[in-house]
Amino acid sequence: MFKQSSIMFLYAETSVHLGGGESLGAIDLAIQRERYTDFPVGASSGIKGAVRDWFEDFGKSSSAKAEDHWDKKIKLTFGPKNDPASEHASAASFTDARILLxxxxxxxGVFAWITCPLVLQRFKRDLMVAGVGNSWTVPTVSPGNVVGSDKNQNRTNGNKVVLEEFTFDFTSEDSLSRIAEWLKTNAMPNRDEYKFWKENLETHLLLVTDDDFKDFVKHSTEVQARVKLNERKTTSGNGGNLFYQENLPTESVMYSLVFTQHILGEKPNNWGSEGDVMGFLKTVNGKRIQIGGDESTGKGIMCVRFYSSPSVDVQKDKEMRK
Incomplete structure (x- = not known):
């Protein structure tokens, strides 16, 4: 039973190919999508594997190497690999990464971050699961309209917003300012180079209808034409060489819930409580990890931000809610 919980935000610094989705039409390599919403999603196994890779390949800084039992902690936190995987379960669990912005x-304004009531209501529910409180409310939005703060820079002089080739009427709501402020404080990476992006969140955040959001995340992803080469690095071959790959665009924001329990295997130096495991995982906070395919072509670079308050004791939180 998992004892502590937190939430991990993922900010896309390059386009991300979360491959494995059903390919329809002209796209040969589609991204993963939820079956019932068609929203982009990242499988929990891929998220967990990417975080583990960071600890194994990039987490061994001079200070980490000096720490006792670093490799042992990785094994206990993420579980054994390959044949001995039946030794014990991992002490950490990640949910599928869901789209937020x-x-x-x-x-x-060049671009806008869009979200919708369904995404925000589900996000509020996930925050409650993670034991994270929030005081903002989700406003309503009518078809043909978008909602933003009174500081929004995407609206024209005629109080319209044009996204792609579609025109919407603009309505300002104070609640969007509160949502933007919460996201700026808790979800955006807490690094100096993100100061500009944090300041632009409130001025570029728009709420669209659920149907409009579904259309945008389905038809406004990045589609890249690529050429497959043979062993002689030429394009001649059977069946043609041109194929199309779908990517989640740069500046997308996703999130995953993270749960921990006490170590089930042998504990090194009395290390192994659920708090120890969560603290170990938060070593990746503020760091960049690679998720999805095409690592060698620069795809999938995402910056990690853990929610900054102390992790919540899941059992105590359940008792308080009774």
């Missing part, structure tokens, strides 16, 4: 081209 999606960037869309805008006539003014």
């Amino acid at each position: 999606f960037p869309v081209k805008s006539l003014k």
